[in-house]
Structures are given as C-alpha cells and as structure tokens.
Amino acid sequence: MTALEFSVEKNPAARSETERAEILENPGFGNFFTDHMVTIDWSVDAGWHNPAVVPYGPLLMDPASSVLHYGQEIFEGLKAYRHADGSIWTFRPEKNGERLNRSARRLALPELPVEDFVESIRALVRADSDWVPAEPDTCLYLRPFMIANESFLGVRAAQSVRYLVIASPAGSYFSGGVAPVKIWLSTQYSRAGRGGTGAAKCGGNYAASLLPQQEAAANGCAQVMFLDGETGTRIDELGGMNVFFVRSDKTIVTPELTGSILEGVTRDSIIELARDRGYTVEERAITIDEWRAGDADGTITEVFACGTAAVITPIGQLKAEGFTIGREDATPGELTMSLREELTDIQYGRREDTRGWLVRLDK
Template sequence: MTTADTGTADVNTADINTATATFALAFARTPSTSTRAEAEREAILANPGFGQHFTDHMVAIDWTVDGGWADARVVPYGPLQLDPSSAVLHYAQEIFEGLKAYRHADDSIWTFRPERNALRMRRSAQRLALPQLSVEDFIESLKQLIALDKAWVPGAAETSLYLRPFMIANESFLGVRPAQRVAYYVIASPAGSYFANGVAPVSIWLSTDYSRAGRGGTGSAKFGGNYAASLLPQAIAYENGCAQVLFLDGETGTHIDELGGMNIVFVHKDGTLVTPRLSGSILDGVTRDSLLQLARDRGHAVEERDVTVDEWREGIASGEITEVFACGTAAVVTPIAQLKSKDFTIGSADAPAGELAMSLRQELTDIQYGRIPDRHGWLVRLDV
C-alpha cells in the first residue's frame, strides 16, 4: 500500500493491513424530517456555549477490511447503535479531530487548514491500527455536512461551528487485534466565544505525579485515551485554583511537554518564540504551527527545542522570558499568568496578557474570519 493519493509519504502503512485510502467517495444525503425550528436554532446560536448543542445531521462512512471505505452518507443526527462487544468499548481503538467552520461577512462558510487535520488523522490512524481516510474524502465529509447544516454556523463575533470528525472500531469481538470493521463520523456543535468576558490570563498546575505520554506511546496521536489520562491531573489542577494542567515528559520528568489539550509557547525578550519540539509525545497542533508561521512572517526567530521548568523559572526571574501562552483550536490563544506546583510558583496571578500573544491571536482570527487577506492560502470554502 502507498500514500501517493494524498502526498503523505510520512505515513508508511506498508505493515498495517487495515490502512487503506479512498478516492472521492460519493455521498448520499438523507435530510432530517425533524430539524429544529428556526426560533429554537437561533436561541441556541445566541448562547451556544461549547459542545453542548449539536446540529441536525451527521456524516457516517463505513469501512471493512475486505471492502475498504463505502456507504458515505449524511444522515439525521442521532444515537449510534453499537454491539456491547464492539472493539472501541474494550480496547479504546478510536481517534478524533477538531476544527471549526467560520461564517464570513458575505455569509460564506470557510474552514482553516483542514488538510493539516486530515493528515494528522491519518497519522493517528496509523498509530492506532485504524484505516486511513484520504485527505480528499476528509475535506469532502465536512462540505457534505455543511451542505445540510449551513444554518447552524453562527455569525456573531468569536463564534463558530466546531467540527468533530472521529473514527471508532465497531467490529463485534473480544480479542486484542486491529478491528476489521470501523466507522468514521462527523458531528458539529455551535461554539461561542471561549472567553465570555474577553481573553484573560490563567494559572496552570504542574503535574509531577502523572505524565500525559511516554516515548513510543500515543502522545502525538489525537487519541481519546490521552485525554482520559489527563482528567485526574486536571481535577487536581482545579482543586488548586488552576484552569489547566501542564505535563512534563514521561521519560525524564524534566522537559515541558504540553497542557492537557493545548501546546505551550514562551516569548523571550528579544522576540524569539520558543516551544517544545515535537518529540513524539506532543500533539502537532494546527494552531501552534500557524502562530509560529505568523511570527516568522513578522521576522521573529522561532526555536522548537526542549524546555525545562528551571529555564521557565529563571527566565521569568531574570526578565529573559516576557510572555507565556498556550494555544489550541478551542481558545486559539490563552495567556498564562503563572505556573503553580506543590513546591513553588512561577509568575504572578495578576500578570497581564502578553502583547505579542494577543497580537498573534488577533491576526490569526482575522484570517480565519476573512477580515484580512489569507496570504498563505490556509482557508478552504465549505459551502460549495
């Protein structure tokens, strides 16, 4: 097997017999006969929250080891029918993605760098011994959903339609092996502004008792197990008055990895941006990559390397580090005011948001919402 259809030579599937790609699936559409009334939908869009409400339809595509991908369809949103012995329920063979659809001023609907999400999903699939959906079919699945649920894309400032593609092993069997039947879905949820009262710096908790991932593990995959493993440390962070948890590398316990669901970036006094390298235990964030590119465009140096907690502590004390922020699809940029742990605190809870972090956030969101030119060609129109 090859990956020539998408140009993803970095994804070697030769030794995974479940990894097959497809070419331009034909989608059938079954419109819902019980869509929400316009008044109900508009009430939801006026205050959508995050991940609380879902649109009227979803995408489904089936895969079997003998037939490959087939039966691509858009159907009414509803519960899935799973056998109790489905592999996903016992062996956690599943992956997911997350991206957004944005309504522009001319009422057109766009998404941001979906090919990056598609390629990352292929890499995640390889790591979890799941079949790989082609980049083309991934993007087409988003367009097909928007074709029926365009009205669910909110138009207010800082709002969007969150798109959640995911893949599960739904073969009925008990046994530790790659599943021979899999399903891919896309659901969507209107999302309000992540910060109801404006972007505000947060305190984060340093987890020294738990690691997010280890060498050779699933850290670079968007795999639900990584997030499940972060829930207990996240609860500890909340107990200590922190909004997020920061993980160290699982091998030495000295290098900074990432937060529970976001990458981390440090700004030095000379304008250099430093972020932990993609070591295999860190998710290759689309927002991370985009912000680093925008910084390079402005002439900032960017370093992707190991960063220690001691470097953070000493950098804040000396003034060498002037800003720290986290980044991800949901919040885009979250300024970090302080790091707390059982033994020490770095920074101050009342530290203001960094000027560069906020400027980069503004530029990125301006691109996403079509307010400034997309010079990198990152936007893809969905309502076509």
C-alpha cells in the same frame, strides 16, 4: 483521485428556525448538536464505502464492539467560520486530515484519504449551514472521529470501522474577554511516554489527563501542564494545548515534537506567522528550571498556550508544589494578543489570507 460522493437523508425532526435561533443565542461549547451527521463505513474487504449525511442520532452498537473494550478510536477538531458576506470557511482542514491519518496509523486504524476527509466536512456543513452562527468570535465546531466497531473480543486491530462527523455551534470561548489563566504543574502524572500515543489524537490521552485536571482545579487553576515522562524536567504540553515562550531577544521557544506531543495545527500556524514577523522560533527542549530562571531575570517575557478551541490563551501564572512562576495579576502579553488577532482575523475573513489556509465549505 475523486473524493467520495455523499448521499443525503434529510432529518424529518430537524429543529425549527425558532428553536435553532434560541440555541445559537447562547450555545456554549459542545452543548448542542446540529440536525445531521456524516458516516462512512470501512471493512477489510470493501474499504471505505456508504458515505452518507444522515439525521443526527444514537448509534446502534454491539456490546462487543472493540472500541468499547480496547479504546481503538481517534478524533479531530476544527471549526467552520461564517464571514461577513455570509460565506462559510474552515481553516487548514488538510492538516487535520493528515493528522487524523497519523493517529490512525498509531492506533492501527485505516487511513481516510485527505480529500475525503475534507469532503466529509463540506457535506455536513452544506446540510447544516444554518447552524453556523454569525456573531463575532462564534463558530460551528466540527468533530470528526473514527471508531472500531467490529464485534470481536480478541486483541487485534478491528476489521470493521466507522468514521463519523458531528457538529456543535460554539459561542465565544472568552465571553468576558481574553485574560491570562493560571495553570497547575503536574509532577505525579505524565501525559505520555516514549513510544506511546502522545502524538496521536485519541481519547485515551484525554482520559488520562482528567485526574490531573481535577487536581489543577482543586488548586485554583484552569489547566494542567505536563512534564516529559522520562526525566520529569522538560515541559511537554498542557492537557489539550501546546505552549510557547517569548524571550526578550525576539526568540520564541516551543517544545520540540518528540513523539509524545500533539502536533497542533494552531501551533504550526503560529510558528509561521511569528517567523514572517522576523522572530526566531526554536523548537527544542525547554525545562521547568529554564522557565523559572527566565521569569526571574526577565528573559522570558510572555507565555501562551494554543489550540483549536481557545486559539491562543495567555498564561499568567504556573502553580506547583513549593513554588510559583509568574504573577496572579499578570496582563496579556503584547505579542500574544497580536498573534491571536492576526490568526483570528484570517480565520474570520477580516484579513487577507495570503497563504491559502482557508477552504470554502458552502459551495
């Protein structure tokens, strides 16, 4: 099957080289956007059509668009990396495309062929290649998303949809170096429940996490951890990251995919890297009591979270009402940092990609 061919409309108001250089000097995360974006339309009658790279700008949307009323939307997140020779690559984009389609099925949206997903990323990066920063640990963050834009207030799946990709240059996530974070255990709120949208990457999941995240910040924590919605005993995931537990017997445990946990691309990659090192990786239920006991007797030696933005983040302490796990002065675990180094070395081309995970975008 042939991927879509994208027309290109150059942005007449594109930023100058000087303006772009000033932004890339300190881009932060999600603060600035490139000169172009990708759009593809879909309708019941025509399927996917009108693939285009167009100037970045506001969307014209009818107030009755169904996404505004019923939240029928999904999104993805991945990165473009500039290697030392100037070439631009991304990491396992087909996995993001497959996950987008799983999310689409759950939200009653049309599936976009994976080859078209990858080509949409390539089309935007080619148009805005000068926006991919070259400093260490920087990248161009890519945000594909799909919205239902049919003007209709009836409660049914929309018959008109738009897929878009925007991009934002991102600086180093840990400007002061990687340090263990403190996280807050939410006992009042659940991230997802059985049969819900927990495994889909949709905005509603993140909106529901914002109030618990405020609670975490009020307790001096950077992230919030959720328990399962049924028993309130099993560890689910963080607000936007999966979690791993390293045991003293060379076993690594991560919560199994139950349908309420997002299947992270970084999570999947870590499992493969760890198994290649000889570690036993168990995908199973792990309770908060098991974590408490393992921390107390030393059988759980490291805990870390992972996701696209931060890659791998060591967890130093969990705070909850009535107890804490870990130490406030914890240092990053040896395996945590070693896996992080291996993964980022592959992504930035500093280590050979023996698994075919990298896809070139600039040619």
